Amino acid sequence: MKKSVTTVFAASMSVLIGFGSVQPAFSVAAQGNDGNESSSEPTLHLEADLLSDEIISIIVEIEEEAVLQARQNGRFQSEQILSQERERILEELESHGAQAELNHEYDQVFSGFSIDLAENEIGNLLMIDGVKAVFPNQLYEANEEYHFNLDDFSPEMADSAPYIGSTEAWDAGFTGKGVTVAVIDTGVDYTHPDLAHAFDMDNLGWDFVDNDNDPQETLVGAVTDHGTHVAGTIAANGTLKGVAPDATLLAYRVLGPGGSGTTDNVIAAIERSVEDGADVMNLSLGASVNDPDYPTSIALDTAMGEGVVAVTSNGNSGPQNWTVGSPGTSRDAISVGATQLPYNVFSASIETTSENTYPSADVMGYPSEDELTALNGSTSEFVYAGLGSVAEFNNVDVEGKIALVQRGELAFVDKAQNAADAGAVGVVIFNNVPGSQPDVPGMAVPTLKVSLEDGQKLLSDLDNGHNTLTVSIEFSDQVGETVADFSSRGPVMDTWMIKPDVVAPGVNTYSTVPNNGYGSKSGTSMAAPHVAGAAALILEAHPDWSVDFVKASLMNTAERLTDRDGNFYAHNTQGAGSIRVLDAIQAETLIIPGSHSFGIFNKQRGRETRRQSFEIHNLTNSRKRHSVSFTGNDGIKVNNSNNLNIQGGRSNSFNFMVQVDASNMEAGYNEGTFIISDGTKAYEVPTILFIQEPEFPLLQSVQFGLSDGVLNGLVRVTTDVDQFALRVRNADTGELLTETAVSQNIPRGDHFFAWDMLINGQPLTPGRYQLNPTATLGDRVTELEGGVLTIGE
Structure with a gap:
């Protein structure tokens, strides 16, 4: 019987098909704490096999500044000069025999172009004067964590x-009213x-997927609804009211069927x-790339410099630190994390007719409190x-x-949806590994959760005829607004900036x-349009405010949140x-x-001092x-100038020095x-610093694909590492089965790898295989939970 192969990956991952084995070719230039490259040499943010003629999609940044970047730096730039420079680079590339297919050209918020090019031509591209950097055309996906539909409107x-x-x-x-908000999404x-x-039906926006002026959602086939949902949060005005119900919208469709798209379309839409x-x-x-100098992040920085308030989601890869993804890594744009509104907490217990107990039982999630509490005291057959797939429920x-x-x-x-259907x-x-499961x-x-051990006891009960379950539900307490577990956390690599800016x-x-x-x-996708709508209200109230004023008003008046135990969340x-929008308007x-x-303090002896300042504006x-x-x-x-007297309508700089004796402090994160205080109100400004280089993850994101019996992968390496390997584990037990695709001295950037899907020379037997890319640097190890490969009968 022929075996079936199924790949199951997390929602934030994309699929790459057709990449062969690869070798390191170029490394990314070292960067300082300020994020500026320490070398003028061109940098390659991916690995390329110089012997492969495989066509890949890339984004090329050129040395010439974009028109708006130059203007913001007090210099002149013209579209004609940029066009001539792009044409020169492409002609020189073609003179080497390369055949590059041009996809997009950029000259306003980002300087460069996107092309399809054979891997073995990338070396020639990097040798051309004027090429600054080459990036992969990264897959972007809507930052949506959970989704369900309700039959009836519930106020x-x-x-x-x-x-x-x-x-x-x-x-x-x-x-x-009078404020225009661009929705860059699925249409x-x-x-x-x-x-x-x-x-305005004469100017709806633009569709970069189909390249026409009709940015309608994908309504046939792999349908989408994400952009319409986002737009409603911003400006709905009917049965439902969004945050800014009288705002004007422009739609830019960059994510096509299924809700995914590529970097080049996103930049074009910005x-x-x-x-x-x-x-x-x-x-x-977002893409799972923690890089402040990624093209989409640069484009948002430029948009902000041009006076457009750019709002972006932080990502759904939390709750670990360092999980923020581009363009949430932008230095200037407003990056947004997600919260859950105040809610009631319920506890649960279950019992069967056996003598087993299930101490791990708890509530995972439910559609309404009434439906959850209706289970209290009930006894039902369980199966x-x-x-929980549709096919399994059909059986x-x-x-x-x-x-x-x-x-x-x-x-x-x-x-849960399949069960309801x-x-x-x-x-x-019940869990498939030891440990707890999240609230959803x-x-x-109504959905309960139990541990792997308790789940196995329930399976044993079924085998022995104990097939009824009695459920008890009790109210525990009420929780205030809390940060969602899935919401990605900062800081940003290289700049070490706090992200998100607000939630x-x-x-x-x-x-x-x-x-x-x-x-x-649910998702940070749903949080960002609340902030975009709030920005529209602020701009209506203060049409002369700069983007910095809008961002500061939202941050300065935001309400700090505590977790369920009453402790403030980390910055x-x-x-x-x-955010609290009226407070921002009235700041x-x-x-x-x-x-x-x-940033980082790592002086081994004596004190290290940094001088900084804030601008304080009296409105x-x-x-x-x-x-x-x-x-x-x-x-x-912290030594500062203490008190500042500021005249009405004026501003002043607050200068201060931060002094750290790193030799007398433990290494790590400090905030x-x-x-x-202005005499009537106190404003809080969060700060962070690191003692010695922070232990950020060595790997960030992974993408998989299958081609001709070979599993191909692309993983983001955050710094030069000693070794990379793909660890293959039993997905049900966690047992390490093999360590493959091993390579040494891997440079920072995107690393391609391949596995022939053999273990000890033998084909995979039916089962579930956890694929975990792993990197080591000295005694540091990052094992990234990649996805599950299922081999069927």
Whole structure:
């Protein structure tokens, strides 16, 4: 019987097909703490096999500044000069016999072009004068974590906009009127009755996937609804009201069927939206690349410099640090993490007719409190449904019963949705590895979770005829606004900046979906449009404010959040805190920047000092006396100019020195907070620094593909490492089966690898295989959980 092969990867991963074995060719130039390259040599941000004629898609950055970059630096640049320079580079490349297919050209927010080129021609490309850097044309995906649809509109699902103060801003007269917001996403169903008012049918935006002027969502085949959902959060005005219901929208479709797209389209859309006169742009998308100098991050920096408020999602790879992805790594754009609104917490216990106990039982998620509490005291038959796929539910009868399923392969919400579709009244998900499982708000059916050990006991009960489950549900407590576990964390590599800048509601966000519908989604994709809408309200209230003022107002007035235990979240988890839009509009003092990183202190002896400053702006008509204090590690000394008297409508610089004796402090991450008081209100500015180089992950993101019986991969290496290997484990037990694709002295950048899918020379037997790229540097090891390869009968 022929075996079947199935690849199952996380939602943030893309698929690469057709890459062969590779060899290191060029390395990325070393960079300093300020993120500037220490060499003028061209840099390659991927590995290339110089012997391969495989065609790959790349983005080329050239030395000549883009038009807007040059203008912001006080220099002149012309589109003609850039066009001539791109043409010269391509002609010289072709003179070497290369055949490059040109896809996009950029001359406004980013300087360069995207092409398809054989790997063995990249060396020739890098030898051409004027080439600054070469990047992979990275896959971008909508930052959506969970998704489910509701049959009926429920007013309480529309709480997120009022929660951040939108209704108060509306009452004050600010609804976003006259402000244009660009939605760079999967397209938008501009015919939706809640959105049609926001569009000019003669200028909807642009579709970069189909290259036409109709940026409609993908409605046939691999349908999408992400962009319509994002647009509704910003500017819906009908059954549902977005944050800025009278704002004007432009839609730019860069993510096609299935919700994925590439870097070159995203850059093109950023450039087009600036040219089209957008006041605000929202990018609820990202790639798992923690790099402040990635092309999309550079493009957003330029857009901000041009006066367009750029808002982007931080990513859904939390809760670990260093998981923020481009363009959330932008130095200047507003990067947004996701929170969950206040909610009630319930505990659960279960029992069968056996003598087994299940101490790990707890609530994972539910569609409503009423549906969850309806299970309290109930006794139902339970049935094992494997991994909870549609096919597995088709083979069992769960109508009116509780489904027992194992974690793995499918998203938790998909398992619950499949159970609901099959008629189950509840789900119990048991872990596939030792340890706990996350809470997942917004499940389609009441869902409990248990450990691997307790799950095996439940399977044993079924085998022995104990097939009924009694469920007890009790109210525990109420939790305030909390940061979602999936929300990506900073800091940013090389710049060491705090990201996100702010957080906003992004769990169970109810908004518009195509075909006149409504639905609920979770993800940092849902958080970012809250901030984009808030920016529109602020710009209506203060049309003369700069992008720095808009960003600072949101950060300075944000509310710092605590976890369930009452402890403040780290700065790299919540940034400055959760936005409050009316407070931002009514701010009387602005501190710029709204957060600060001092970078790395690694002097072995004596004290190391850094001089920095903030701008403090008094927005009132009266003189204000500002006092400044600092809280943080006792080993960090801050000397400042103490009090500042600032006349009404004026600004002043607050200068200070940070002094650290690294030899007397433990290595690692340190944070502090500046507190600036204007006499009536205190404003908090988060800061971070590192003692010695931080232990960031050696690997960031991985992409897999299958071609001719070979598994190919591309992994992001964050620094030069001693060794790379692919560890293959039993996905159910964690047992290490083999370590393959081993290579030594791998430079920073994108690393290609390949595995012949043999273990000890033998083909894979049916089972589930965990693929974990692994890097070592000295005694540091990063093992990245890549995905699961399933070999069927």
